[in-house]
Amino acid sequence: MDFELTEEQRLIQQTAKDFAEKQVAPAARIHDREGQWPGDLVAQMGALGFMGMSIPEQWGGAGSDALGYALAMEEVSAACASVGVIMSVNNSLVCDPIHKFGNEFQRKEILTQLASGKALGCFGLTEPSSGSDASSMDTVATQDGDHWNITGSKNWITNGPHADFIVVMAVTDRSKGSKGVTTFLVPTGTPGFSCQEPDEKMGIHGAHSCTVFFENCRVHDRYRLGDLGGGFRVAMTALDGGRIGIGCQALGIARAAYEKALAYSQERKAFGVPLSQKQAIQFKLADMATEIEAARLLLWQACSMKNRGVRHTQESAVAKLFASEMATRVTHQAMQVFGGYGYSKEYDMERHYRDARITEIYEGTSEIMRIVIAKSELAQ
Ligand code: CAA
Numbered sequence: 001m002d003f004e005l006t007e008e009q010r011l012i013q014q015t016a017k018d019f020a021e022k023q024v025a026p027a028a029r030i031h032d033r034e035g036q037w038p039g040d041l042v043a044q045m046g047a048l049g050f051m052g053m054s055i056p057e058q059w060g061g062a063g064s065d066a067l068g069y070a071l072a073m074e075e076v077s078a079a080c081a082s083v084g085v086i087m088s089v090n091n092s093l094v095c096d097p098i099h100k101f102g103n104e105f106q107r108k109e110i111l112t113q114l115a116s117g118k119a120l121g122c123f124g125l126t127e128p129s130s131g132s133d134a135s136s137m138d139t140v141a142t143q144d145g146d147h148w149n150i151t152g153s154k155n156w157i158t159n160g161p162h163a164d165f166i167v168v169m170a171v172t173d174r175s176k177g178s179k180g181v182t183t184f185l186v187p188t189g190t191p192g193f194s195c196q197e198p199d200e201k202m203g204i205h206g207a208h209s210c211t212v213f214f215e216n217c218r219v220h221d222r223y224r225l226g227d228l229g230g231g232f233r234v235a236m237t238a239l240d241g242g243r244i245g246i247g248c249q250a251l252g253i254a255r256a257a258y259e260k261a262l263a264y265s266q267e268r269k270a271f272g273v274p275l276s277q278k279q280a281i282q283f284k285l286a287d288m289a290t291e292i293e294a295a296r297l298l299l300w301q302a303c304s305m306k307n308r309g310v311r312h313t314q315e316s317a318v319a320k321l322f323a324s325e326m327a328t329r330v331t332h333q334a335m336q337v338f339g340g341y342g343y344s345k346e347y348d349m350e351r352h353y354r355d356a357r358i359t360e361i362y363e364g365t366s367e368i369m370r371i372v373i374a375k376s377e378l379a380q
Contacts, residue, residue: 003300005071012053012068016075019048028080031206032351035198037162038206041083046117050076050087052095059099059107060116066241066303070248074296077252078259081355082206084252085362088245089158090114093363094121094167097238098185101226106185110165123242124154124168124212125235131156132368134169135178135232139214141170146221148172150184150192155211156362160195162208163188167238169231170214176229183231185223192217203354240313241306242363243320247299250320250327250359251292257334257352258288265337275337284333291330295323314376321369324359331356 005013024041031038045051053069055061062068069091077084098111113119130136139152150170157166166186173180186193192215198208226234262285265276275281298319305312331353335342342349360366 005067008064009068009071012064013071013075015048016050016072019044019050020075020079024076024079024083028082028206029348029351031080031082032203033205033345035205035208037208038080038083038086039162041080042086042120042162043117045076045083045087051090051117051120052111052115053091055095055099055111055115060112060114060118061095061099062115066244066306067300070244070299070303073245073248074252074255077249078256079252080206081249081253081352082204084249085158085204085207085246086120088242088249089123090121092242092245093123093238094165096241097167097183097225097234100237101183101230101234102185103222105222106225110185114165119164120159120162121165121167122157122159122163122212123238124157124166126154126156128153128155128211132365134235135181137169137171137181139168139170140174141172141182141184143172144218147218148184148221148224150186150214150217150219153211153213156199156209157195157212158207158209158362160208160210160212161198166193166212167225167234168214169235172228172231178232179229181231181235182228183225183234184219185225186214186217186219190217190219202357203351204358236313239363240311240316243316243369244299244302244306244312246359246363247295247302247316247320247323250323250356251295251299253352253356253359254288254292254295254323254327254330257331257349257356258285258292260347260349260352261285261288261334261337264341281337284337288330288333291326295319295326298322314373317364317369317372317376320359320364321366321373324356325366327356327359 049062052061053064057063095115114121141148141150172182195210195212302315302319
């Protein structure tokens with residue numbers, strides 16, 4: 001297997017690194033402290049092609065492959081995990097399913113706006129009383145001629161307070177279980193759509209999420225995304241890509257924490273020598289470097305399968321599970337290297353520690369990842 005990046009992938013990586021270091025990192029602390037939405041950075045990502053990376057240029061995207069997207073996600077998330085998840089949701093959970101399942105109208109009129117960053121999208125699957133058990137939702141869509149009326153609520157909707165469109169899953173035939181779910185693409189300006197104030201969370205403060213409500217939201221059938229009853233498959237297929245994105249977000253967070261711990265260990269002296277000369281610290285650094293590299297290779301494997309058009313449900317789950325739990329371990333150890341300063345708000349370490357934690361929860365908890373992996377292993 002060849003791990004050499006192509007010239008195009010190296011260019012994406014370098015562009016993302018420059019953007020992340022010069023534009024994203026300097027504002028990360030303030031976005032975190034103030035809970036400020038990084039609207040200017042989202043606009044810049046649109047101009048760079050980062051909001052629809054794997055979408056062909058014809059539909060407003062950058063035409064990159066899955067690995068190019070992974071490289072950019074790692075760089076952006078290393079600078080700011082909030083900006084990383086805003087980018088990931090728009091790419092993986094909004095643009096990709098519209099590209100894969102959308103009709104001509106949706107691709108031409110909606111995808112081009114979303115992929116070019118002129119509009120922002122969000123993804124509505126989770127509900128107040130169903131998260132992991134995603135198909136048991138309450139939101140319903142009832143047909144009225146060539147229109148649908150959608151009623152219900154969705155919560156923890158990342159990008160929700162700022163989105164122009166929502167990809168939403170609703171029950172169209174309750175007797176059919178997961179085969180009675182259909183996906184719709186709803187403009188958030190549709191009468192009956194509303195959202196609450198942003199949620200208060202432990203981390204990723206710059207990435208606003210909220211609860212959204214549909215009260216008889218009426219959309220034409222041309223806004224139906226994919227087949228009638230095919231909505232759960234649309235959601236699961238989107239999440240197969242989304243889990244790569246979140247895995248890369250975790251990888252970026254872990255790398256940022258590790259690089260800071262590595263530098264600090266060489267500056268800070270204890271017992272007359274730099275911390276880096278102590279074997280206890282060297283072992284921590286070695287473990288962190290090894291785990292980061294392992295996560296990256298698992299993520300790249302999932303990207304390689306996605307590029308080949310092969311189903312990668314298991315590989316995405318393996319990569320997301322390992323990368324997110326790795327980010328929790330690495331940020332924990334990196335904080336140990338920093339000691340009390342790591343716990344202080346004067347440094348970025350406590351932000352990385354808080355931001356890492358969500359990657360084990362959203363887009364499928366670690367427990368759900370293990371269910372997906374075990375199911376796939378047992379079916380072989
Ligand atoms: N691709 C294609 N089809 C799939 C699929 C996939 N990845 N996963 C399941 N399916 C199909 C199955 O093949 C099955 O079809 P058949 O009946 O024809 O075989 C059908 O869908 C139902 O599948 P399951 O029986 O496996 O469904 P389940 O009810 O047992 O649920 C689950 C499976 C994996 C637990 C799923 O519910 C799940 O992934 N839950 C977690 C939800 C989640 O990740 N939520 C994240 C919300 S988004 C978010 O977090 C965004 C954000 O804020 C950043």
